Amino acid sequence: MQSFFIFCSGADAELLDQCSAGERNKYAGIGATVFFTALMAFFAASYALFTVFDSYWIAGAFGLVWGLLIFNLDRYIVSTLKKSDRKINELWQAAPRIVLALIIAVVISKPLELKIFEKEIDQVLLEEKNAMTLNNQEQVASLFAVEESAFAKAIQELKSEITTKEAEVEALYSTYITEAEGTSGTNKLGKGPVYKEKREKHDAAMAELKELKASNADKIAAIELQLADLNTKETVQLAASQPIIENVDGLMARIEALNKLPFITSFFIFLLFLAIETSPIIAKLLSPRGEYDYKYAEREDLVISWVTQQKQQQTVLTQTDKELNNRVYKDIADEDELYTYKKKIARELMQKQADAFYKKQNGILG
Known part of the structure; x- marks a missing residue:
């Protein structure tokens, strides 16, 4: 179970195996939050789509796709948030991710609000239907x-x-x-x-x-x-x-009916889902740099150093090859044998051009 939740957190399992049990528990907790958020998204989307299609199979299939999408997004958000010595850098990294989490929270919470306030929404819809019936009778x-x-x-x-x-x-x-x-x-x-x-x-x-x-x-x-x-x-x-x-x-009718209910109750439910959705990010922001973060940063530094060295070596190799080619061609240019050979070829080429021009002019003059 811990390994599955670590996978959900997006952390490097091999690197975590080299860390303490506390680090593994921390990332397992973050992964569990990601998993249960996706599970709630699955139920919310399934209910919302069931109100549209009236089919358990269609609602379940689309709800599963939506749940996997939310799972992938949350996992990506958590895994790409890197710890830093300066909190301002972490906040700067987290800002767009928090905005995305806000959007996801709105999308997830709305269908569950529809289910929670189903009786109140039915009452609002009944009143609206009665009013519509009377208006329709008057119009007809x-x-x-x-x-x-x-x-x-x-x-x-x-x-x-x-x-x-x-x-x-x-x-x-x-x-x-x-x-x-x-x-x-x-x-x-x-x-x-x-x-x-x-x-x-x-x-x-x-x-x-x-x-x-x-x-x-x-x-x-x-x-x-x-x-x-x-x-x-x-x-x-x-x-x-x-x-x-x-x-x-x-x-759409149910969402409009929900908007006619007192705002405060719906708002608190939205805050609940927002807290759930942002909890993995908040957890990473609040937690200090741990053993996993240092080892992950060390591995990144090693990769950066290796790539930098390879790039520098490639630059030196290219420059050296360029200088060698210049020297080789300079030495060849000073050789009399090559000069005599190119002079001979140039003379033959000019003779052929002169003969071709003569034949062309002779043909024009008749």
Whole structure:
């Protein structure tokens, strides 16, 4: 187990084997922090992706990849932070790594916050869904309101026609009854010619009323049928849009709902994960230089010295070879044999150029 955690810390296992048990325990502790941080990242990413894909296999696979990525980043951050005699140098090295740890802490903590405050988030989402449902009902109703109002107005006008006609018939009925009673009109008791005339007007109006009722009843039935069809369309549209509202339960919706909860509780959880994520770096910063650090620095110095020596030797070798070549070519330049040979070759080359020029000019002149 200790060897595994030392591997997680990114330390040189062979070099640590040459150190005391205390050094091995220190780096095993740092490695354990790196491992458990990656494990928490795995669970956090798996939960976050499960809310997106609703699949354990996909969430687990991507969560494993994310956990390994965080493990590799944390291991790299810890292993590249070198101890120094000056704390300011260590802080300068740690600054970008702390920023990276801050980003990782935010990414890791957010999904677990979603899980911790799941009940509160569900309550916020329920309230939002109810509000969205009411708004959707109002919007859909406004789409059909004009047609519904037109149909209702048409029905009311048809009913008003019947009411008006009924009032007219009622007035005619009252007129011929009072005529018969002698309380109005001619003021003569009995059913005389005036009575018959008024009775005929009433009967004609009554017939018109019956005909109007039958006609308007058909018209009202037709309009009510159209109104029922319109209400059916409205109901269908509401039913079609409701599943969309019910599905407002994804990762982004939950994060937005989380942001509506009190900030302080979420902030403390973030601080917890930030402390966990930065704990390996803080541990290395706070710990004094140990036996492992001195041996690691000694090994680096040996490598630097060897590379420097090799570079210096290569420079000297190149310079020496350059000087030898200059001397060799200088001695060759002073030899008469080489001069005579190059003079002969140059003479033959110039003769060939002169012959070629003559042939070319002769061909042009014909």
